[in-house]
Each structure stands twice: as structure tokens, then as C-alpha cells.
Amino acid sequence: SANPHLEAMDEDVLYHLDLGTRTHDLPAMFGDVKFVCVGDSPSGMRPFAELMQQELGLGGGGGRPADLCAGTDRYATFRAGPVLTVSHGMGIPSISVMLHELIKLLHRAKCRDVTIIRIGTSGGLGMEPGSVVITDTAVDSFFQARFEQAVLDAVVVRSTELDKGLAEELLRCSEELHDFLTLIGHTMCTYNFYEDGALCSFSSEKKLEYLKRAYNAGVRNTEMESTAFAATCGLCGLKAAIVCVTLLDRLEGDQTRAPRAVLLEYQQRPWRLIAAFIEERLGLAVKT
């Protein structure tokens, strides 16, 4: 953490996580965390935490992992051994609030050598739906590798590069799973999921032309958190990666037509990749 004020505070309340330095022994609760996996919806992250619990052989005693921040429903937080799972909601402001409190949490808990991975779903560009994209660089809607953050009434521009070595390590893990297409590419972060629809202000043709330009700029998928995630983790020295499955090919249209069961299987692809990666890091056998 890069905050001189932190040490000066007698108490630190992580309001949205419903945790605090006076109310919780953070080093005891979180000090041994080595991997943090974040994703948008609470119901999406709980089964991932359950999968990690099984894969790491922590099922003993059984039962679902408990939400460590049960006092709030803004974010859900689960533990499975050294893996902490946190939901972050939709969009940059929501993930920024969570990352801010998470980074303070990791600092207060005295965690060391933490790898953080955002896993989720996204819109794809020019690939078969169900393909998985590992992000090398997050770009904004102008295809620029930057995150513009308002700090009071000034705008600070931050870099959005992610850890290249980590991305390649993840790609190698996916090649060992070899049951879905995985590639490394740029991820475009948008402020609004819909640029059309109820508030249509341009033609479908114009949008398709824009998405083709994005593709030609190296963008392979679009979501709503990558630039803030990359910039914030980079600034705080956390090794970070983004692994998102694509639910559709936006060059073919923006309404998801696949049945929910198919979408759920797609959603689990990044989970299996991350599980394999963490098992390899921990020196456990990869289950396939």
C-alpha cells in the first residue's frame, strides 16, 4: 500500500466489506492468502470458491464456504486455503471500491507475494463463443492502454499493462487443459454495457464498424472493469491477470441467444483454468 496515512490511523473500517482493524484480527483471518480471485457476481463467485475447495482437497468437514463478509451484500468473500475469492459488482466504480478495501485488507493482514486474478464473462470479437481471453493489456473505448481516474477535481492517467509472465503461465495451463480455445489479447473496458438499446444514438452499422476497428487494434473481448483493475493492481505492485470467457461474438450481434446451461458451462471455463494454475503453483497434481 502506498498510503502514508494508513499507519497513522488508529482504526481502519473496511466499510463495504464489513471488516475493520478493531473488530477483526485481519492477520489471523487473511495473513496466509496467496491468491485473490475476483469476479462480478456473488452467485458467480461462490461456486468458484466451492470448486477451489474441492480441487485443493479442503472439502473435509464439507459444507459450502461461508461468506466472510456476511454483514454486507455489496460484496461476497470466500476462503479456500490460500485462495481468497471476492465479488466486485459491475463496472469500474464498483470494482474500485472493492479493490481499495481489498488492498488495505492485504496490507493490514500483512500478506506477501499475492497474485490477483479477475475472472469473468465478456463479449468476444471475432472468436467462437466460449473462447477464453487472457488479457495482456486493458484498453479504453479509444483503444488506448490507459485508465483516467478523477482524483478530486484533477484527472490522473495510469498505465493498464498486466504481468506478461503471468499471462503466459496461464496460457500454458490452458494448453494442458486443451478443451477450449484460449488466447492472449487486448481487453476493451467500457463504461456502459449498452451503447445502444433504450438510448439508441447511432446505427448498428456504425457500431459494427467501431467493433471491427477495435478488433483491428488487437481487442479480443470487451467488459467493464479491466482498465481500473490493471491500473490499481499495477500501482500497488500486485501481480495481476484477467481471464474472461466470451459469451458471444459481438461481430455477429449483441444479444445472447445461447441457452443458460451453455452460458453456465462457458462461465466455468476460466474457473477450471485458474484452478489448474493454482494447483500447479502449489505443486498439486492437475486434475483433468
Added chain:
Amino acid sequence: SANPHLEAMDEDVLYHLDLGTRTHDLPAMFGDVKFVCVGDSPSGMRPFAELMQQELGLGGGGGRPADLCAGTDRYATFRAGPVLTVSHGMGIPSISVMLHELIKLLHRAKCRDVTIIRIGTSGGLGMEPGSVVITDTAVDSFFQARFEQAVLDAVVVRSTELDKGLAEELLRCSEELHDFLTLIGHTMCTYNFYEDGALCSFSSEKKLEYLKRAYNAGVRNTEMESTAFAATCGLCGLKAAIVCVTLLDRLEGDQTRAPRAVLLEYQQRPWRLIAAFIEERLGLAVKT
């Protein structure tokens, strides 16, 4: 709705609400909605929906209102007579996705004369914690009454004025309740809840000086959705209001020290105000 494409679509999937024109009879489900109340957390909105159910004398048969979008936990949606309650998560992108699908929903359901109110919590400026602010104008972090929205790779600037008559009507209702301070003022919408903390890039003094300038510009509270809410509802011709309680006075510091029970009572103040407003609109007796 201002979207020529809508009529042309054979099917419209409201993905994040888990509703669709082919899977749901939207006019039958939602056609008689007259009031839409939105707020950030699902657990915050359910008790509000329960309160509305009681206040409108719809408790008959009892039971908690069911989440109409149970297939997703991104947003929670409840009905109490003509009152639809929807959660929107934190920040502009999250509320934008919900508003987009909600506005399509109201259009598809053929709703008429809908009043939409955002209720929530906020940081106050220069007022006793627990005071309620009715927003006349939402401003950005530069104190400007504008919402800059990226549409593809262009930036569109929209107005953030709210309905003055509706704001005054709400103020009159609060005067009838006369048990907490309510006032009309500007609301400042920020992209990040924390401009300091883990990523501190300026001094507390600089922040306090900024917040004082905001106060002098007429800002009475700060939250994270108001500019997008005001601009989107205005653009679609929905009469809209924002009513937020202040949990603390940011001029006195940014950590909430009040016990959770006190914060919960604060949170209920806008609910009681909106309940009184809706009862008055429906010609029911105001319970005090």
C-alpha cells in the same frame, strides 16, 4: 423509449434482469407500474419493498415480496402494488445497465406516467449526519451539471437537471413528517468512493479544501450514480428524483463512526419519505 430498433426486434432479452419478451408477459407483469424506486443494494431494497407493501395495505396473505428476477443476483426487483423496486449496484456503469433494461422493460410493458426515484445513502457536506438531501441538480466532480457518456469512441454530454416540481413535492412531504432535516441541494456524483486510502495521492488538507469548494458550489451530498440517473431518466422523459440520507459529514472526516443500528435508522429516512409521498399521490392517508 427513443429507440427505432426496438420495434424491429422479434425478441428482446433483458439479460441482467433475467426477463425477456419471449419468456415473460411484460405488460401483464408490469403494465400497471406507476412508481419505480431504485437503490444500490438488494438487501437495502427488499425491506423498502416490504415497507411499501405494509403502507399500501398489501400485507394481506403476508409473506415477503418475491424477487421478480430471481434468476440473477445482479439486480433484485420487487413489486408492491403500483410500486416497482429495483436494486442497481454501485456506480454509474452498474446503474446504467439496470436503467437501460428497466427503460426497455417499461416500454415493452406499455407503462404510462411513471415517476422514478433513486433512494440511498450518501456522504454529506456541512450537515448533521442523518439529514436527507433531495437533489435539484446532479453535478460531476468539477461541480458541472453534466454527464459525459462514451458512445462508441465519441463522448456525448447530457444534462443532469431533475424535475423541480417533484423535488418540491417531496420536500413538502418531508415537512409533514417533520422528524429529520430535509433540504434541496446539489448532489455530486463521483466515479470512485475513495479518492484516498490505499492509493493516496494527495493530502487530507487538499481534500478538505476541495470538499469546502464543493459546499460553496451548492453541493450538499456526494454519491456515485446521480449524474447518470438524472441524464438517462431526463433523456427518456421519465420524471425523476433523488433522495439520499447523509451518513456522515465529510467536512468532519470520511470514516463512518456511527453504530450500524444508527446507520440503519438513517437509511430508513428516505424510505419513510417516499412512502408518505406515494401514499399522498395515491390519495391514501399519511401514517405518521
